Amino acid sequence: xxxxxxxxxxxLWAGTLILALxxxxxxxxAVWTPFPPGAIDIAHRLLSPSLRHVLGTDPxxxxxxxxxxxxxxxxxxxxxxxxxxxxLVGIPLGLLGAAPGWGGALVMRIADLGLxxxxxxxxxxxxxxxxxxxxxxxxxxxxxxxxAFMRIARGGALSVLHRDFxxxxxxxxxxxxxxxxxxxxxxxxxxxLVQATLALAIAALSEAGLSYLGLGMPPPLPSLGxxxxxxxxxxxxxxLLVIAPGAVVALLVLGCNLLGDGLRDRLDPTLAxxx
Amino acid sequence: MGxxxxxxxxxxxxxxxxxxxxxxxxxxxxxxxxxxQKTTLAVGMALEPPVLDPTVNPAExxxxxxxxxxxEGLLRIDQAGEVQPLLARSWTVSADGLRxxxxxxxxxxxxxxxAFDCSVVQFSYGRAxxxxxxxxQRQFFVPIKGVACxxxxxxxxxxxxxxxxxxxxxxxxxxxxxxxxxxxGNGPHPIGTGPYRFDSWRRxxxxxxxxxxxxxxxxxAIRTVTFRFIGDPLAATNALESGGLDAYPSxxxxxxxxxxxxxxxxxxxxxxxxxxxxxxxxxxRHPFDDVRVRRALAMAIDRPAILQAIDVPDGRxxxxxxxxxxxxxxxxxxxxxxxxxxxxxxxxxxxxxxGTRIAIAIPPIDYARQTGELVAAYLGQVGLDAELxxxxxxxxxxxxxxxxxxxxxxxxxxxxxxxDLYARPHYYFGYHDAGYAxxxxxxxxxxxxxxxxxxxxxxxxxxxxxxxxxxxxxxxxTNVWDAKLHxxxxxxxxxxxxxxxxxxxx
Numbered sequence: 001x002x003x004x005x006x007x008x009x010x011x012l013w014a015g016t017l018i019l020a021l022x023x024x025x026x027x028x029x030a031v032w033t034p035f036p037p038g039a040i041d042i043a044h045r046l047l048s049p050s051l052r053h054v055l056g057t058d059p060x061x062x063x064x065x066x067x068x069x070x071x072x073x074x075x076x077x078x079x080x081x082x083x084x085x086x087x088l089v090g091i092p093l094g095l096l097g098a099a100p101g102w103g104g105a106l107v108m109r110i111a112d113l114g115l116x117x118x119x120x121x122x123x124x125x126x127x128x129x130x131x132x133x134x135x136x137x138x139x140x141x142x143x144x145x146x147x148a149f150m151r152i153a154r155g156g157a158l159s160v161l162h163r164d165f166x167x168x169x170x171x172x173x174x175x176x177x178x179x180x181x182x183x184x185x186x187x188x189x190x191x192x193l194v195q196a197t198l199a200l201a202i203a204a205l206s207e208a209g210l211s212y213l214g215l216g217m218p219p220p221l222p223s224l225g226x227x228x229x230x231x232x233x234x235x236x237x238x239x240l241l242v243i244a245p246g247a248v249v250a251l252l253v254l255g256c257n258l259l260g261d262g263l264r265d266r267l268d269p270t271l272a273x274x275x
Numbered sequence: 276m277g278x279x280x281x282x283x284x285x286x287x288x289x290x291x292x293x294x295x296x297x298x299x300x301x302x303x304x305x306x307x308x309x310x311x312q313k314t315t316l317a318v319g320m321a322l323e324p325p326v327l328d329p330t331v332n333p334a335e336x337x338x339x340x341x342x343x344x345x346x347e348g349l350l351r352i353d354q355a356g357e358v359q360p361l362l363a364r365s366w367t368v369s370a371d372g373l374r375x376x377x378x379x380x381x382x383x384x385x386x387x388x389x390a391f392d393c394s395v396v397q398f399s400y401g402r403a404x405x406x407x408x409x410x411x412q413r414q415f416f417v418p419i420k421g422v423a424c425x426x427x428x429x430x431x432x433x434x435x436x437x438x439x440x441x442x443x444x445x446x447x448x449x450x451x452x453x454x455x456x457x458x459x460g461n462g463p464h465p466i467g468t469g470p471y472r473f474d475s476w477r478r479x480x481x482x483x484x485x486x487x488x489x490x491x492x493x494x495x496a497i498r499t500v501t502f503r504f505i506g507d508p509l510a511a512t513n514a515l516e517s518g519g520l521d522a523y524p525s526x527x528x529x530x531x532x533x534x535x536x537x538x539x540x541x542x543x544x545x546x547x548x549x550x551x552x553x554x555x556x557x558x559x560r561h562p563f564d565d566v567r568v569r570r571a572l573a574m575a576i577d578r579p580a581i582l583q584a585i586d587v588p589d590g591r592x593x594x595x596x597x598x599x600x601x602x603x604x605x606x607x608x609x610x611x612x613x614x615x616x617x618x619x620x621x622x623x624x625x626x627x628x629x630g631t632r633i634a635i636a637i638p639p640i641d642y643a644r645q646t647g648e649l650v651a652a653y654l655g656q657v658g659l660d661a662e663l664x665x666x667x668x669x670x671x672x673x674x675x676x677x678x679x680x681x682x683x684x685x686x687x688x689x690x691x692x693x694x695d696l697y698a699r700p701h702y703y704f705g706y707h708d709a710g711y712a713x714x715x716x717x718x719x720x721x722x723x724x725x726x727x728x729x730x731x732x733x734x735x736x737x738x739x740x741x742x743x744x745x746x747x748x749x750x751x752x753t754n755v756w757d758a759k760l761h762x763x764x765x766x767x768x769x770x771x772x773x774x775x776x777x778x779x780x781x
Binding site: 039040042059060132218219230232233234237 | 652
């Protein structure tokens with residue numbers, strides 16, 4: 001495929017920069033944090049930001065920056081796993097849905113039903129049914145991504161399937177599955193990548209929402225939503241405790257959205273309306 | 276309407292009070308005729324009750340709504356924790372403590388019109404003591420040999436053996452008088468003899484009570500009471516500030532109290548309560564069957580630091596199953612001082628390997644969440660792997676409390692004088708000690724106050740020695756209500772929010 005020369009992509013760069021700002025310290029927390037994130041030190045509780053504790057300490061004397069780093073990593077990993085799950089289930093189903101006949105139609109009507117539920121509601125219902133835990137949370141967030149991936153995959157596949165090279169492959173005797181894997185999938189990879197990035201933003205928000213409601217990963221694992229919930233009553237006496245995790249969630253969402261938009265412009269602007 | 280002008284002026288000068296100004300204006304416009312004397316009351320509560328019958332379910336919120344408002348017993352407990360007459364005008368006890376003569380209040384009717392007389396006493400106590408009784412305090416009624424009715428207004432209760440606290444026990448909400456004709460419907464729609472009738476229950480939102488105009492006693496000032504279930508502390512704060520709530524006894528957040536202490540519209544009132552926050556341990560499970568392990572856990576946890584971390588400066592570290600507000604309280608808080616090194620040594624001696632997992636069930640309420648997280652961190656410091664398992668209340672009641680399917684849990688025991696819990700054959704602690712049970716029987720049968728006091732102290736010491744649970748701290752309450760409201764209970768000697776004595780200042 002011939003692509004137009006890439007224009008300048010400010011949102012691509014801005015998104016990458018914002019995400020790096022949040023995700024690099026998060027990744028770093030896998031090997032190093034300024035303080036152990038769970039270490040309580042009640043004699044030094046509710047300290048203001050200083051060189052020692054850059055974001056201060058929380059009511060239990062834990063280092064806020066360390067906890068935020070770990071929480072961002074935890075939330076990020078849950079979201080990434082959930083998106084992977086959504087893609088692994090949704091993309092094959094979407095390709096199936098591109099097949100002519102009532103089977104494909106049925107699959108897509110089920111996807112429509114899934115899309116009818118607000119994402120956070122779907123997740124909360126699933127968690128309420130399965131019980132809380134990291135796996136339950138991944139499944140819950142992954143679940144509402146399945147229909148989204150299905151739609152995108154089907155739309156992309158339909159636009160590719162009537163191209164001449166598909167007909168050529170058919171004439172050459174390639175089977176249906178082989179055509180889907182060898183010719184269709186590579187051609188819709190770009191749009192799927194864009195979808196994954198944008199879905200990451202919704203997933204991050206959902207993860208924060210679920211853990212805020214106490215439906216996310218169990219304590220004492222730090223997560224952005226639960227830090228927000230635990231310390232929200234301090235918004236008047238120690239506002240940074242609430243603003244900091246809120247800002248991280250906001251930056252994650254903003255970063256993912258900018259990156260997704262930028263990627264779409266960069267990879268193939270003609271695909272934009274499909275969304 | 277002079278006061279209205281003043282209110283508006285004050286609100287207008289209040290820089291962040293634009294909303295309050297709007298609310299006051301709206302209120303002034305819509306409520307003008309009622310402003311003369313407010314007769315409604317909206318009370319906030321953290322939890323919604325599962326049913327509204329305290330004689331079949333132990334949940335505390337049931338008692339807040341019904342105790343003394345809708346349902347009444349022969350006797351009641353006043354704010355000082357003393358037993359007072361209620362449906363029994365007076366009572367006498369025989370010298371051997373086996374016979375109680377209750378003179379009943381005449382002219383009392385249930386809200387459905389059924390008459391209250393001695394047969395109701397027979398029915399209510401018989402039902403509570405029955406083998407299939409669901410009464411949370413069934414053991415109170417088991418010693419009752421019989422209830423005789425020499426006349427409709429006289430009930431003679433005879434006991435198998437003397438019970439020193441019998442009158443006190445009969446003043447509990449669990450001993451409420453219920454009518455045979457309406458008892459089966461008391462879960463969703465309680466019918467009692469109290470100054471308030473049940474009106475409606477919007478699930479997930481509120482219960483409304485209205486004044487019982489046929490009440491046998493003094494007519495209350497408040498006509499309509501709405502108990503609203505708002506567990507989220509921020510939402511509760513907003514509801515109080517916007518006037519959606521008039522009172523919130525036992526305010527659920529310490530951190531948000533500062534909002535009210537500087538606001539002249541509100542009174543922030545400290546009060547005592549018999550709440551004991553404990554780390555309950557399941558002795559039926561290894562390694563909690565080993566007293567060394569239980570003592571080690573007590574030494575591993577820095578309890579004064581927890582009180583500081585969760586902002587409960589008026590709480591006290593406790594060393595046994597009793598709060599300092601109780602007259603029988605013995606200070607045993609120094610029994611197991613914070614000593615992680617000794618805790619580790621004890622754990623090693625008991626053969627508990629580092630990395631042993633303990634699941635701590637955490638009910639969904641602030642004190643438990645915060646305390647649980649700290650407890651887990653402290654246990655981690657002595658090498659245990661404490662996992663926090665958040666549970667909803669129904670789950671907590673069925674899994675932990677009823678089926679004892681748990682390792683440990685953080686919970687506040689809210690009843691006063693509940694040393695009997697450790698003498699029960701089946702209780703979720705799984706604590707069985709013949710010595711304690713014998714001592715408790717002695718205490719239970721004693722009629723002499725001085726001796727009871729000494730025996731209570733001995734019981735408390737025995738518990739501190741055995742440490743069946745890790746006794747953490749007392750949790751006094753802080754109430755928030757409109758400064759013009761009078762007569763609310765500050766203290767909570769028994770779970771109750773009595774409305775009959777409450778009124779608005781003119």
